[in-house]
Every structure is written in C-alpha cells, then in structure tokens.
Amino acid sequence: xxxxxxxxxxxxxxxxxxxxxxxxxxxxxxxxxxxxxxxxxxxxxxxxxxxxxxxxxxxxxxxxxxxxxxxxxxxxxxxxxxxxx
Numbered sequence: 001x002x003x004x005x006x007x008x009x010x011x012x013x014x015x016x017x018x019x020x021x022x023x024x025x026x027x028x029x030x031x032x033x034x035x036x037x038x039x040x041x042x043x044x045x046x047x048x049x050x051x052x053x054x055x056x057x058x059x060x061x062x063x064x065x066x067x068x069x070x071x072x073x074x075x076x077x078x079x080x081x082x083x084x085x
Contacts, residue, residue, distance in 0.1 A: 010076070010077050010080075013063065014075065014076050016063075016067075017063055017066050017067035018067075020041070020067045020068075021066075021068065021072045023036045024036055024037070024038065024068060025070075038068070041068065045060075062076070062080060062083060063076070
C-alpha cells in the first residue's frame, strides 16, 4: 500500500525493516564480525538518524518500532497510515 503515491519507497522500507528484524532476532554476524543485537542496533540507529533532518523523526521512529518489536508487524504502512491520519 503506497503512502503519498510512493509504492516503491514503501516496498523498500518493508524489505529493509523485515530484513533488519530477521537479523536482529536471529543474531546475525555482520561482515566486520560484530553480531547484531539490540545495543548495536540502537547505536547504528542513533548514528543514522542523527544524519536526518527533524522532518524525518516520525518516520525514523516508526521504522525502528516496526523493525524491532515482537512479533514482526505485517506491514509498515498500516501504522504509517494511522500516523498520517
């Protein structure tokens, strides 16, 4: 389901957050040898969101919530629509 007619952006976000969820909940080992756990995820999230403007804060928070909570939410766009309403 697209938001603001941006289907490709929604699909990319879905794939990214589902992959991160899988990596986080299965303790995947990264190429540099670190294991992705909640602490590393939070560190990387903070680093990346610091590069974004305040206009993306709500989207970043939504992405983090849907990429980390149990169980994996079916679709990022469902709470995204609620947030926009």
